[in-house]
Amino acid sequence: MFTGIIETLGTVKHLEKDGGNLHITVASSLSQELKIDQSVAHNGVCLTVVSLAEDSYTVTAISETLEKTNLEHLQTGDQINLERAMIMGSRLDGHIVQGHVDxxxxxxxxxxxxxxxxxxxxxxxxxxxxxxxxxxxxxxxxxxxxxxxxxxxxxxxxxxxxxxxxxxxxxxxxxxxxxxxxxxxxxxxxxxxxxxx
CATH class of the missing domain: 2.40.30.20 (Elongation Factor Tu (Ef-tu); domain 3)
Known part of the structure; x- marks a missing residue:
């Protein structure tokens, strides 16, 4: 669950196709605070962190996600809106956002x-x-x-x-x-x- 309040911008560092999946590596100031299995919204798409590096992390978008979102248009160097999942008990400054693009x-x-x-x-x-x-x-x-x-x-x-x-x-x-x-x-x-x- 998210709030729609963007925390920071990330930069697409690397893209790797793997069958119908796309592995997206993002350089971000949030990278050192993330954990594997954590959910992060990327341009509003909830994706799971699958690996971490010093200044970047990687998530995977499956073919269904690529077909329904603008992630299929990503190129290396593109900026991307980032938001970590909301913390229960904190203020909801935006509105209830699921991270599921319609x-x-x-x-x-x-x-x-x-x-x-x-x-x-x-x-x-x-x-x-x-x-x-x-x-x-x-x-x-x-x-x-x-x-x-x-x-x-x-x-x-x-x-x-x-x-x-x-x-x-x-x-x-x-x-x-x-x-x-x-x-x-x-x-x-x-x-x-x-x-x-």
Missing amino acids: QVATCSSVEEKDGSWFFTFKYDPSIGNTTIEKGSITIDGTSLTVVDSGSDSFSVAIIPYTYDHTRFNTYQVGTVVNLEFDVIGKYVAKLLSLKST
Whole structure:
């Protein structure tokens, strides 16, 4: 379980294909604090630490994860949003995030407004996910509030701190991001769909 508050950025140090799996080695300031079997969210994808080095660690993404997320687009040198699992009993500063990506979206607009930024993302609505204005959304692991909500798109407003300390400063039109929709909203939508059948 995560909060969607990004702790730091990591850098992809090495990528190794192994059948349908991808071993991802990440250099990070968190590396020395991690343990094998620990869960870390990478662009919002919960992955398990499988090996450790002095300044880096390795996780493995299976083929299903690669098919549903933007991890298949990773290249050596890319920055990646990182968050360790939440500690029970601490403040929940973002919202409840599982680290299970629902689908990807594509950035369709970037607009700077008086020191903040507005990003719009388009996604495939046929999968059944939806957003609501002022509801929560996780983009590449970052907990955000939806500003504008459409049937196949939504916008978020990004403050300078978030822009400077996450991958948002690298996003441009066409960038593919991971989305995790609000878990409570997903359960409500599922229950309503069951009642209508």
